[in-house]
């Protein structure tokens with residue numbers, strides 16, 4: 441607006457100060473008034489365009505009447521010019537208003553389209569996620585049924601074998617050579633029972649027990665259990681946890697199962713001299729456990745796969761370890777995430793929300 445006012449003042453000064461004998465200069469100045477008129481109309485629309493044209497007409501009129509002081513007819517061109525100011529100011533203002541309205545309308549339509557697109561995208565993402573969950577749930581349901589019947593079928597003969605082994609053991613009395621085979625039988629039966637239990641842990645949704653366990657004590661007992669292997673491989677264990685107990689919403693058996701699996705995986709991945717690092721962060725609402733080891737890590741595209749039942753890269757592995765860990769943690773309203781950098785290591789982050797437990 442300031443530029444428009446400056447232009448009007450400058451042009452008007454030209455008109456009033458330059459004598460009318462400089463006929464050609466006045467011709468130019470008269471037309472220069474179109475600049476502020478057009479500027480106002482294009483920038484601010486009809487009202488401003490017309491108003492500026494009107495003001496200019498008012499400023500210009502005394503100049504025509506008094507300074508040119510000719511007859512009405514000889515000043516007709518100049519009066520005509522005043523009419524043109526008003527016409528151009530008004531018309532170009534109208535035009536600019538219409539263009540602005542159209543532009544606003546297009547912008548609104550574009551915004552609506554963008555919102556609709558975002559909504560659609562969100563819905564399709566949700567559907568994909570739901571489908572993924574349903575497929576997972578489907579698989580788990582089938583696995584659950586299969587496992588329950590398999591466990592039933594397998595456990596009964598296992599019980600008989602164990603019984604037979606015990607009878608054989610009794611018959612051997614203290615004959616060590618005779619005891620060797622029934623003992624192997626009994627041990628293998630125990631191992632098979634453990635495998636069946638593992639399958640059941642994944643397939644069943646563990647019932648909420650409301651129990652809590654001190655995670656530090658659970659971890660200490662696990663490291664005691666795998667102590668011989670840790671020493672054999674010369675693995676360093678670094679811990680960074682509070683001095684006071686930290687409760688997580690799991691039974692002791694479940695907590696030990698979770699951390700034994702993580703510890704065994706770490707030991708399997710580490711070469712002699714490697715390190716396991718455990719950090720526990722406790723706040724009012726969460727307990728966060730970072731379980732890391734500086735082994736070879738895993739490629740990024742396998743990060744999700746390692747939790748899938750039966751996924752293993754080990755010759756003797758069942759691929760159920762991490763599936764059990766995930767199932768147990770999630771059934772206790774916790775979450776488990778994994779991050780890894782090749783050749784730098786891997787970190788499992790378990791988050792529990794003790795207050796959410798019902």
Ligand SMILES: Nc1ncnc2c1ncn2[C@@H]1O[C@H](COP(=O)(O)OP(=O)(O)OP(=O)(O)O)[C@@H](O)[C@H]1O
Pocket residue numbers: 701705706709733735736737738746747751752753754756757758759760761762763786
């Ligand atoms: N700390 C780790 N470092 C590198 N790879 C790992 C680690 N933990 C798990 N993995 C990878 O994830 C796979 C799946 O682990 P998971 O514990 O489910 O089964 P597993 O250890 O192979 O078999 P199982 O637990 O029955 O002995 C492993 O075979 C291994 O390739």
Ligand SMILES: [Mg+2]
Pocket residue numbers: 701704705760761762
């Ligand atoms: Mg494992």
